[in-house]
Amino acid sequence: MMLRRPLFWLILLLAAVFAWLPKHGNNVALREDLILVAVAIILTSNLNLMIGYTGYVNFGHIVFYGLGGYVGLYLMTVRSWHLIPAALTAGVAVSVLALLFGLGILRLRGAYFALATIGVLEAVQAFVSNFESWGRSTGMYVSFESYVPMGGPKHALWLTYFLIIGVMALSLMLSLGIRRSKFGLGLFAIREDEDAAIVLGVNATLYKAIIYSVSAFLPAVAGALMFFKNGMIDPSIAFEYMLSLEGIVMLMLGGQGTVAGSALGAGLYERLRSYLLTSPRLSAFHLVIAGALLLLVIRLAPGGLIGWLYRLVPRSREVIE
Amino acid sequence: MSGILASMIDGLLIGSVYGLAAMGLSLIWGVMDVINLTHGAMIALGMFGMYLLFGASAANPYLLLIPVIAAGLVLGMIVYWLSVSWVIDRPQLMSLLSTFAVNMMVIGIGTAIWSTSPYNVNFSLPGITVGAYTFTGNHIAAAISAVVIALLLELFLYRTRAGKAIRAVADNRDAAELMGISSTQVLMVAFAIGIALAAASGALVSTLFPFTILSGASYQLKSFVVTVLAGLGKPFGALVAGVLLGLLEGAVSPFIAVSWIPLIEFGLFVVVLILFPRGIFGRATA
Numbered sequence: 123m124m125l126r127r128p129l130f131w132l133i134l135l136l137a138a139v140f141a142w143l144p145k146h147g148n149n150v151a152l153r154e155d156l157i158l159v160a161v162a163i164i165l166t167s168n169l170n171l172m173i174g175y176t177g178y179v180n181f182g183h184i185v186f187y188g189l190g191g192y193v194g195l196y197l198m199t200v201r202s203w204h205l206i207p208a209a210l211t212a213g214v215a216v217s218v219l220a221l222l223f224g225l226g227i228l229r230l231r232g233a234y235f236a237l238a239t240i241g242v243l244e245a246v247q248a249f250v251s252n253f254e255s256w257g258r259s260t261g262m263y264v265s266f267e268s269y270v271p272m273g274g275p276k277h278a279l280w281l282t283y284f285l286i287i288g289v290m291a292l293s294l295m296l297s298l299g300i301r302r303s304k305f306g307l308g309l310f311a312i313r314e315d316e317d318a319a320i321v322l323g324v325n326a327t328l329y330k331a332i333i334y335s336v337s338a339f340l341p342a343v344a345g346a347l348m349f350f351k352n353g354m355i356d357p358s359i360a361f362e363y364m365l366s367l368e369g370i371v372m373l374m375l376g377g378q379g380t381v382a383g384s385a386l387g388a389g390l391y392e393r394l395r396s397y398l399l400t401s402p403r404l405s406a407f408h409l410v411i412a413g414a415l416l417l418l419v420i421r422l423a424p425g426g427l428i429g430w431l432y433r434l435v436p437r438s439r440e441v442i443e
Numbered sequence: 444m445s446g447i448l449a450s451m452i453d454g455l456l457i458g459s460v461y462g463l464a465a466m467g468l469s470l471i472w473g474v475m476d477v478i479n480l481t482h483g484a485m486i487a488l489g490m491f492g493m494y495l496l497f498g499a500s501a502a503n504p505y506l507l508l509i510p511v512i513a514a515g516l517v518l519g520m521i522v523y524w525l526s527v528s529w530v531i532d533r534p535q536l537m538s539l540l541s542t543f544a545v546n547m548m549v550i551g552i553g554t555a556i557w558s559t560s561p562y563n564v565n566f567s568l569p570g571i572t573v574g575a576y577t578f579t580g581n582h583i584a585a586a587i588s589a590v591v592i593a594l595l596l597e598l599f600l601y602r603t604r605a606g607k608a609i610r611a612v613a614d615n616r617d618a619a620e621l622m623g624i625s626s627t628q629v630l631m632v633a634f635a636i637g638i639a640l641a642a643a644s645g646a647l648v649s650t651l652f653p654f655t656i657l658s659g660a661s662y663q664l665k666s667f668v669v670t671v672l673a674g675l676g677k678p679f680g681a682l683v684a685g686v687l688l689g690l691l692e693g694a695v696s697p698f699i700a701v702s703w704i705p706l707i708e709f710g711l712f713v714v715v716l717i718l719f720p721r722g723i724f725g726r727a728t729a
Contacts, residue, residue: 179539230716233478233535237667238716241709244664248706363660367547374540409551416544417526420537 128441129298129381136385137291141284153283155396157351160290162388164344165365166372167293167381171337173370174379175306176330177313178228179236182243183369186338187345188360189216192250194346195262195355200255204271205282209346216342217335224331231316247361261356268350282351286344293340297381300336301443309333364409368395371416377428382442386427391415449576451693456578456586458689460647462682463589464662465669466596467640469681472670474613474633476535477527480542483663484549485522485638489515489645490654491557497564504566504650505588511646512592512639519638523631531630553656563653585647592643593682596636600678609633664705668712 124130140160144153165187172180193212197203203211227238251259272278300306308329311319320326349355368391376387391412398408423430431438464486471479489511496507526541568580600606611619612629620626648654648662669688673680691711692704 173536177536179536181543226717227713230713233539234671234716236539237478238709238713240664240667241705241712244661244705245709248702248704251702252700367543370540370543406555407551409554410548411551413544413547413551416547417541420540420544421529424537 124295124299127298127443129443130295132382133291133294133298136294137287140287140290144283145280153280157283157286157348158396159389159392160286161344161348162369162372162392163290163385164286164293165341165369166376166388167297167384168337168341169369170297170373170378170381170384171300171309171333173373174384175300175309175313176333178232178330178334179370180239180334180337181236181370182239182241182246182366183337183341184361184363184366185243185246186216186220186341187348187365188250188355188357188362189219189246190342190345191349191355191360192256192262192345193342195264195349196256198268198350199262199265202268205268205278205347205350206285209285209343209350212346213339213343217339220338221331221335224334225327228327228330228334243361243363243366247357250360251357257356259357261354261360264350264353279351282347286347286351289340289344289347294381294385296336296340297384298443300333301381305329305332368412371412371419373426374416374419375426377426377430380426380428380443383426383428390427445574445576447694447697449573449578450697451690453578453582454689454691454693454696455686456582456689457651458686458692459586459589459593459682460644460651460685461662461665461669461688462685463592463647464641464644465666465673465681465685466593466678467637467644468663468666469670469673469675470596470640470678471634471637473675473677474609475527475531475630477531477538477542477634478535479527479634479637480539480663481522481526481546481549481638482641482666483659483661484546484553485515485518485641485659486645486648486662487553487654487656487659488518488549489642490649490658491553491562491656492642493646493649494562494564497566504564504646505584508588508592508643508646512643515639515642516635518642519635520631522638523634527634528627528631550656557656559655559657561653561655562649564649566650581650585651588647589644590682592640593679596640597679599636605629605632661705664708668708668715671712671715 140156144150144156165183169180169183172178172183190212193215194208197208197211198205223242227235227242230238250256256262269275269278272281300309308319308324311322311324312326312329316326349360372387372391373384374387375391376385377383395408398404398411404411419426425432428442431442468479468482471477492511492514493504493507496510497504500507522545526545527538530538530541566581568584570577570579571583600610608619608624608629609632611622611624612626612633616626644662645659665688669681669684672684672687695707
């Protein structure tokens with residue numbers, strides 16, 4: 123079933139290109155550029171499960187990434203776990219937490235939920251900034267010993283890179299798999315009309331809590347990997363509000379509700395952002411440009427780039443999901 | 444014990460400013476069903492508006508509230524035209540995102556001009572000393588200003604034709620249109636008033652604490668909490684709920700670090716939404 127969908131093969135191709143390009147020629151600068159694109163794709167495609175599939179805006183999606191980083195780094199530095207089990211455990215722990223949160227705040231409908239997600243972000247950040255074991259506002263550092271089981275920092279960084287590419291591919295596969303499943307149809311029904319969906323037998327609260335929890339897993343794993351790569355974590359970089367918001371811009375730009383759109387928007391916006399941030403004249407205005415872009419997209423092309431493609435070439439719907 | 448009392452009285456004074464901020468959010472939410480995510484940015488602009496005016500004129504800050512409110516009304520109309528007018532009848536997701544986009548632009552421009560370093564308005568009134576405690580004059584004056592502005596809004600909504608039109612549109616837009624009320628104009632006016640209230644509350648906050656361009660966000664969170672406490676579209680209820688929130692902050696602040704307060708406010712927000720979806724002052728049936 124999956125194997126007959128062109129996008130499945132495109133995702134594999136994308137991951138292979140991402141893995142091969144920097145390794146071939148040992149181009150570390152390119153690797154650092156691509157890793158940011160990969161993280162943007164991971165965050166955006168998982169955010170799409172909430173906004174695009176279920177119609178619920180999550181303003182605090184970055185919480186999963188930051189918490190994953192914290193749990194992962196805590197296990198690696200304080201408990202001296204290996205990177206891979208630590209990252210997976212971080213994913214599971216954050217998913218479980220999201221499920222518990224979700225069962226509470228997902229009883230709120232529509233806009234109230236969106237407001238509650240801003241609160242989740244503020245509350246988690248307040249908690250972490252005061253939490254003794256996680257170093258309060260100074261955060262945690264990765265000690266040199268953590269690299270030893272992986273054959274030194276150089277190998278550890280390449281391993282982390284390949285793992286992040288893997289998580290990126292899994293994120294897109296997850297979106298693709300849910301899209302044509304019965305569960306996915308339930309989510310779309312909630313998005314279109316929640317009351318009607320409930321009448322037709324969709325257990326809306328449970329579905330929403332599950333997708334909220336699922337959308338937390340891979341970002342948390344990515345957070346553990348990424349903050350290990352960076353070597354440190356503190357509350358202000360772990361829960362960077364702007365990154366959470368830019369995820370929404372990426373998703374709307376590419377086309378919410380589509381797998382290809384979330385990847386396309388993330389890739390394009392991340393490159394634009396790197397360009398703006400390094401340009402001396404424009405770096406101060408990158409938020410202004412992001413805001414203006416978001417406003418233009420929802421005004422002129424609410425379906426994003428993919429929605430625009432659908433209108434231009436209707437048959438593309440069958441290939442580009 | 445008297446320490447807690449003093450802290451609570453101070454909380455009550457500051458709470459009236461929270462209430463004023465929340466009135467703006469509540470008015471817009473109630474009249475046009477738009478959750479205005481530019482709210483925090485507008486509060487921050489009010490702070491910097493006061494900073495600039497005070498720096499230029501050194502006049503009494505409470506007189507400077509008048510030009511801040513006037514500028515807020517004009518700004519409100521611009522923001523309405525830019526981000527709200529075309530999403531009124533579209534899904535709520537769209538108005539959330541469009542006001543949010545304007546928020547990003549304002550914060551971006553503000554950061555480019557003022558960076559994120561703190562500013563303050565260097566003005567202080569003599570305080571009132573009771574026993575071992577002194578209540579600063581600025582806190583008292585801010586509370587009085589907030590209550591006066593709230594009363595003026597109440598008079599406007601309940602004693603003028605324009606106010607009646609706003610209430611009519613809030614109740615039932617189609618019926619109001621049939622009675623010859625131009626709802627597009629009414630919505631724009633209501634939105635402008637909401638923004639002006641946010642700016643006024645920001646201007647008052649600037650006389651109390653140091654602030655940055657990002658300070659608006661925490662007052663935005665407080666405004667959401669206050670609005671759901673009061674129930675939607677009840678501006679005067681928002682003032683009362685704001686005072687309650689201030690009292691609560693005053694009561695807990697002697698015991699815990701300030702950085703825990705967002706956690707408590709958020710907990711309150713979710714609990715109130717789940718237990719009292721129509722607000723504490725809301726009726727059981729619509």
